[in-house]
Amino acid sequence: MSRLDVAIRAKRHAGAAADTLGELQFSAESGDFLAIVGPSGAGKTTLLKIIAGLDPAFDGAVSAGRDTRVGFVFQEPRLLPWLNVADNLRLVQPDLPDALIDAGLAKVGLPGAAHQLPLRLSGGMQRRVALLRAFLIKPELLLLDEPFISLDAPTADSLYDVLAALRADVMPTTLLVTHDLREALALADRVLFVSKSPARVILDHRVALPKPRHRDDDAVSQAHHELMSRHPELLGGLAAACPKPEAV
Amino acid sequence: MPVAKSAMPGSVPDAVIRSASLLALLLIWQLVALRVDDPLLPSPTAVLASLFHHLTAGELLHHLGVTLLRVAASFVIAMVVGVAVGVWMGRSKLANNLFDSLLVLMLNLPALVAAILCFIWIGLNETAAVIAVAINKIPTVITNIREGARALDQQLLQVGEVYRVPRITVLRRIVLPQLYPYIMASARSGLALIWKIVLVIELLGRSDGIGFQLGSFFQFFDLTSILAYTAAFAAVVFVIEALLLRPLDRKLNGWRA
Numbered sequence: 001m002s003r004l005d006v007a008i009r010a011k012r013h014a015g016a017a018a019d020t021l022g023e024l025q026f027s028a029e030s031g032d033f034l035a036i037v038g039p040s041g042a043g044k045t046t047l048l049k050i051i052a053g054l055d056p057a058f059d060g061a062v063s064a065g066r067d068t069r070v071g072f073v074f075q076e077p078r079l080l081p082w083l084n085v086a087d088n089l090r091l092v093q094p095d096l097p098d099a100l101i102d103a104g105l106a107k108v109g110l111p112g113a114a115h116q117l118p119l120r121l122s123g124g125m126q127r128r129v130a131l132l133r134a135f136l137i138k139p140e141l142l143l144l145d146e147p148f149i150s151l152d153a154p155t156a157d158s159l160y161d162v163l164a165a166l167r168a169d170v171m172p173t174t175l176l177v178t179h180d181l182r183e184a185l186a187l188a189d190r191v192l193f194v195s196k197s198p199a200r201v202i203l204d205h206r207v208a209l210p211k212p213r214h215r216d217d218d219a220v221s222q223a224h225h226e227l228m229s230r231h232p233e234l235l236g237g238l239a240a241a242c243p244k245p246e247a248v
Numbered sequence: 249m250p251v252a253k254s255a256m257p258g259s260v261p262d263a264v265i266r267s268a269s270l271l272a273l274l275l276i277w278q279l280v281a282l283r284v285d286d287p288l289l290p291s292p293t294a295v296l297a298s299l300f301h302h303l304t305a306g307e308l309l310h311h312l313g314v315t316l317l318r319v320a321a322s323f324v325i326a327m328v329v330g331v332a333v334g335v336w337m338g339r340s341k342l343a344n345n346l347f348d349s350l351l352v353l354m355l356n357l358p359a360l361v362a363a364i365l366c367f368i369w370i371g372l373n374e375t376a377a378v379i380a381v382a383i384n385k386i387p388t389v390i391t392n393i394r395e396g397a398r399a400l401d402q403q404l405l406q407v408g409e410v411y412r413v414p415r416i417t418v419l420r421r422i423v424l425p426q427l428y429p430y431i432m433a434s435a436r437s438g439l440a441l442i443w444k445i446v447l448v449i450e451l452l453g454r455s456d457g458i459g460f461q462l463g464s465f466f467q468f469f470d471l472t473s474i475l476a477y478t479a480a481f482a483a484v485v486f487v488i489e490a491l492l493l494r495p496l497d498r499k500l501n502g503w504r505a
Binding site: 052054070072074076078080081082083087091092094117119133137 | 406
């Protein structure tokens with residue numbers, strides 16, 4: 001639906017002593033699934049905010065404009081606790097008929113949850129709602145900011161399937177940032193490795209494994225192992241960052 | 249024993265506990281009044297009789313109605329202006345810098361000074377009375393709501409920003425629900441404060457209302473009537489609290505349960 005071109009020369013937060021992002025250039029074809037992998041604190045969230053148009057104060061250009069429909073899934077589900085699931089979905093897409101909401105919820109494995117309050121749902125269930133919310137606007141560009149972090153492996157795997165099912169209908173150009181290489185290999189067609197801050201691309205790796213994939217598939221484990229042994233110096237910081245899940 | 253179970257602390261109805269302290273106060277008052285037997289300390293039963301007299305033969309209902317209207321008008325003005333300015337000052341650094349000193353001044357302006365100035369500048373009329381009361385309340389509402397607006401959850405606001413939710417929807421669905429606890433607190437303390445100030449202003453510059461009546465009774469040292477009016481007044485406050493504020497609180501904060 002929409003090609004993504006990113007050409008950032010530098011990004012420095014107001015008052016900061018050093019750049020958060022360095023020279024960062026990449027493109028994604030329409031419908032591509034791109035993962036950006038880097039150590040915690042590499043400025044990955046900053047990059048997503050720039051692409052989403054939330055942060056105009058940077059040096060460079062990105063192709064997504066104010067007219068691009070952007071779906072954004074955050075690290076935490078970020079549902080409004082005082083609205084039920086249906087009203088949370090209607091926040092981004094008003095006038096959504098009940099039938100579509102019910103169909104969407106059934107698709108993400110939450111049939112009949114329309115009138116539940118978010119706090120009554122488990123973390124994994126809230127993330128399903130957050131994923132559905134991002135897809136209800138029929139996004140041309142989907143930005144995922146470590147949305148599966150701090151979930152146990154089976155829950156994460158089931159959410160990968162939900163994401164794949166939702167993507168099949170809309171096929172948005174998708175950008176996932178994560179510090180979890182397994183997750184990137186399980187989901188993306190292409191993985192870009194970025195250095196620690198100021199972030200720049202240090203490796204562009206195409207993933208040519210059959211789908212659907214999950215975290216602990218043999219193929220994923222093998223690709224993970226190969227990458228780590230072929231580029232120990234580039235990915236060293238990543239290995240150290242991998243095991244510790246971020247607090248939510 | 250069958251009595252033991254209903255006497256467990258957990259099973260006493262809330263309403264009984266809520267009214268226990270009031271009943272105790274009435275009882276002590278009655279006993280002391282009987283003992284001193286002085287017209288300057290009328291007993292609760294005498295006050296009740298006087299209340300009945302003022303209700304049926306006197307003008308209590310008329311004056312109570314007038315005062316209630318003034319309270320309602322001042323309350324609405326103070327809440328609307330206070331919430332609007334409070335949100336603005338909480339969200340905009342410029343607005344906060346502009347108005348902060350003024351706010352401190354207004355917070356510390358004595359109610360009497362505001363009333364006198366309003367009556368002199370606007371005239372001895374209804375508008376002046378209502379504005380004088382509102383001016384006393386607005387700064388405290390602003391201060392409360394500003395705290396709430398500063399504590400808004402940035403992460404939820406960002407959801408509205410990313411999905412380009414219209415401003416009015418952001419206000420209604422994301423901002424106001426986070427401000428409800430602050431608004432309710434302001435409404436509660438506001439109602440109490442406004443009651444008190446309205447009476448002073450009626451005493452000072454109006455020829456009707458409960459404050460005016462209390463002034464007249466004071467001239468005759470008619471303590472029984474003063475307490476009867478106060479009781480009528482207290483009853484209204486309890487009704488508003490029970491029928492309006494508490495149900496509203498439950499409705500707005502139901503999702504927390």
